[in-house]
Structure formats: structure tokens, C-alpha cells
Amino acid sequence: xxxxxxxxxxxxxxxxxxxxxxxxxxxxxxxxxxxxxxxxxxxxxxxxxxxxxxxxxxxxxxxxxxxxxxxxxxxxxxxxxxxxxxxxxxxxxxxxxxxxxxxxxxxxxxxxxxxxxxxxxxxxxxxxxxxxxxxxxxxxxxxxxxxxxxxxxxxxxxxxxxxxxxxxxxxxxxxxxxxxxxxxxxxxxxxxxxxxxxxxxxxxxxxxxxxxxxxxxxxxxxxxxxxxxxxxxxxxxxxxxxxxxxxxxxxxxxxxxxxxxxxxxxxxxxxxxxxxxxxxxxxxxxxxxxxxxxxxxxxxxxxxxxxxxxxxx
Numbered sequence: 001x002x003x004x005x006x007x008x009x010x011x012x013x014x015x016x017x018x019x020x021x022x023x024x025x026x027x028x029x030x031x032x033x034x035x036x037x038x039x040x041x042x043x044x045x046x047x048x049x050x051x052x053x054x055x056x057x058x059x060x061x062x063x064x065x066x067x068x069x070x071x072x073x074x075x076x077x078x079x080x081x082x083x084x085x086x087x088x089x090x091x092x093x094x095x096x097x098x099x100x101x102x103x104x105x106x107x108x109x110x111x112x113x114x115x116x117x118x119x120x121x122x123x124x125x126x127x128x129x130x131x132x133x134x135x136x137x138x139x140x141x142x143x144x145x146x147x148x149x150x151x152x153x154x155x156x157x158x159x160x161x162x163x164x165x166x167x168x169x170x171x172x173x174x175x176x177x178x179x180x181x182x183x184x185x186x187x188x189x190x191x192x193x194x195x196x197x198x199x200x201x202x203x204x205x206x207x208x209x210x211x212x213x214x215x216x217x218x219x220x221x222x223x224x225x226x227x228x229x230x231x232x233x234x235x236x237x238x239x240x241x242x243x244x245x246x247x248x249x250x251x252x253x254x255x256x257x258x259x260x261x262x263x264x265x266x267x268x269x270x271x272x273x274x275x276x277x278x279x280x281x282x283x284x285x286x287x288x289x290x291x292x293x294x295x296x297x298x299x300x301x302x303x304x305x306x307x308x309x310x311x312x313x
Contacts, residue, residue, distance in 0.1 A: 004197045007068030011201045014060035015208030023212065023219045026050035031097045049217060052093045054225015056212075057205040058086055061232075064201045074128045075198055077121070078235035084117040085159050085231030089223035097222075104223070114156045121235065122151035129238035135245055135312050154243045159230030161253035164260060164279045166226040169217035171281060171295050173210045175252050176229045177203055178302035182249040183236045185310040195240070202232055215292050242313070249309035252302045256280050 001009075027050050065071055065079055091113075092104040105113075130147050131140040143150055166172035180203045187196035209225075212218045221229075233250070237243040247254055259280035266274045276286040284294045 004068050004193070007064040007070075008197060008200045008204055010067055011057075011060045011064040012204040012208045014063050015056050015205055016211065018056045018059065019208075019212045019219070022056055023050055023053070026052060026219065049220055051097060051220040051222040052090070052224050053209065053213065053219035054086070054089065054221035054223075054228055056219075057209045057221075057225065058082070058228055060205040060208065061202060064205070065198070068197055068201070070194065070198050070201075074125075074239060075194055077125050077128070078198060078232060078239060080124060081117075081121045081155070081235030081238075082228055082232040084120065085114070085155075085234075086224055086228035088113045088117065088159075089163075089225065089227035092223040092227075111156070114159060115152055118152040118155040119148060121155060121231075121238070122148045125151070125235075125238045129241060131241050132244060133241045133313075135248060140241065150243075151238065154237075154246075155231070155234045157257070158234045158237075158246060158250065158253070159227045161250065161257040162230040162233070163223060163226040165253050165256045165281070166221060167279060168281050168285075168291050168295050169215035170210055170213050171298060172221065172226055172229065173206050173213050174295065174299040175250075175302040176233065177206050177210070178299065178306045179233055179246070179249050179253075180206070180236075181303070182245070182306045182309045182313075183233075183240065183242075186240050186242065186313060189313065190240075195236075199236065215295065245309050245313065248312065249306050250302075251305040252298050259283065 031050050031052055061082065062079070065075075070076070071079065088105075088110060092110060095101050096104040104110075126147055129151070130144070131142050132150075133140050162172055162176065165175060180199055184196055184199040184203065187193070187199055206229075209221065213221065233246065234243070237246050256279040259275055259278045262274050263278035266272055275283040277283055281294050281298065285291065
């Protein structure tokens with residue numbers, strides 16, 4: 001087994017080994033999820049399930065990147081994006097879980113940090129991510145200095161969309177795996193073995209986490225995990241010049257986010273709600289769909305969208 005294959009395997013093994021130790025540790029510290037009463041009543045049974053489990057796959061990815069020697073140009077940019085947004089999520093979770101302030105970071109604080117970190121990622125990826133591929137064409141647009149506001153908008157959007165989607169057991173984890181299949185395929189198409197390896201590292205780490213996160217979840221990823229995932233996918237998209245493809249590949253994330261925007265806008269303008277509850281997965285819950293059914297159908301849609309993205313690419 002070569003070093004790269006070992007690194008990929010370790011991303012899975014580390015998570016699987018951490019789970020039986022780390023999850024009871026979170027329980028012992030009483031790092032349990034607080035369930036909002038305004039959400040679906042069926043979620044109240046999840047009260048106290050340990051959160052911040054995203055630390056497990058973050059550690060696994062870091063270990064595998066070090067083993068595989070991927071902390072080098074240009075691949076280190078992905079891990080920087082990953083860790084920067086994981087930091088925001090960790091601070092938010094820490095405030096909610098440890099300091100017992102349910103709302104965590106204030107909205108303006110979280111947004112300010114996301115904007116700042118997005119600009120940092122834009123700076124370090126400026127020379128390698130500036131040429132953006134337009135879907136359905138072979139045309140690449142060089143954004144120049146417009147790359148900074150574009151990257152800021154893109155990264156803020158993707159990390160928050162993953163965060164909004166993380167509301168059912170295994171939902172965000174499975175959809176992220178589906179999205180990552182696209183990047184693994186892109187790496188194969190452009191014959192970039194290093195890009196393929198780091199994509200597989202993340203896929204295997206998420207598969208390991210999904211073992212503990214599937215219904216009924218033994219642990220939640222928390223904002224620590226969901227924002228980290230958004231940072232990783234966003235970093236890979238910038239590295240490969242495919243951020244516009246994430247609209248297709250991450251179509252379920254997009255729909256979840258749009259459902260919130262539509263719901264809020266409709267209620268403010270007309271006083272009426274379009275959905276029974278947003279994000280979209282809650283609408284289906286209140287339409288008497290089981291949690292497992294929603295997750296499996298959303299996973300299937302996510303996988304189909306990833307395949308469509310590969311075909312278009």
C-alpha cells in the first residue's frame with residue numbers, strides 16, 4: 001500500500017476509532033444539542049444528543065493530509081479554507097454548548113468572520129482560482145480583482161447552505177459525499193492524482209462520520225462540522241475553477257437555502273408562508289414524510305445532480 005492510499009484509508013479509520021471514545025467524552029462534558037421548540041416536535045427526542053462531532057472528521061482529514069504530504073501548493077489552500085470556517089463553527093458551538101447561550105455568535109459576528117475568512121481564501125487562491133469555468137461551455141472567465149467579491153459571495157453562500165441543510169440525521173453528511181464525488185471525477189478527468197487523493201480523503205472521512213451520524217444519530221456535526229464542510233467544498237471548487245458547478249452539484253443545498261429565502265420574503269411581504277416550515281426538509285417532515293425517507297430521497301437527488309455535473313463538465 002502506497003502512502004496516498006494509506007492516507008485515504010486513515011481518514012476513515014481515524015473517525016471510526018475516535019467515535020467510541022470521543023462521543024462518550026462529549027456526553028460526559030454535557031455537550032448536548034439544544035433543540036428549538038419552534039422546530040418539528042419530533043426533534044425534541046434528539047435533545048441532548050452530543051454535538052460538535054465535526055471535530056472527528058476534521059482531525060481525520062488533517063492527519064491524512066499530513067500523512068499524504070498534501071500541505072503543499074496549491075492543495076494547502078483547501079485545508080486553510082476548511083480550517084478557517086471550522087473555526088467559526090467551533091466558536092459558535094462553544095458559545096451555545098459550553099457557555100449555554102443558545103443563539104451562539106450573533107448574526108453580524110458570524111457574517112463578519114465569514115466575510116473576513118472568505119477574503120483570506122480569495123487572497124491565497126487568487127493566482128490559481130481566478131479562471132472560472134462556465135457550465136455547459138469550455139469558456140473560462142478571468143475575473144481579475146472581481147475575484148475577491150465573487151469568492152466572498154460564493155464561500156459565504158456555500159458554508160451557510162450546508163449549515164442550513166444540517167437538520168436531519170445524516171442529511172448534510174450524505175449530500176456532501178455526493179458533492180465530493182463530482183470533485184473526485186473532475187480530478188480523474190484532468191488527471192490530477194493529488195486532487196483525486198484529497199477528494200477521496202474527505203469522502204472517506206465523511207463516510208466514517210456518517211456511521212455515527214446516520215439515523216438515529218449518536219452525534220451531530222454541529223456548526224463546527226457543517227461550516228468546515230462548506231469551507232472544504234468551496235476551497236476545492238475554487239482550486240478547480242468550478243464554483244459555478246456547485247449550483248448544479250450542490251443543488252439540494254441551494255434548494256434548502258432558497259426555501260428559507262422564499263419563506264422569509266413571503267412572510268414579510270404578504271404575511272403568508274409558502275412552506276409549512278423551512279428549510280425544505282422540515283416542510284416534508286410536516287407533510288408526514290419520515291426522516292429516513294426524506295434523507296434517502298435527498299441523497300438520491302444529490303447523487304443524480306453530482307452525476308449531471310460530471311456529465312456537463
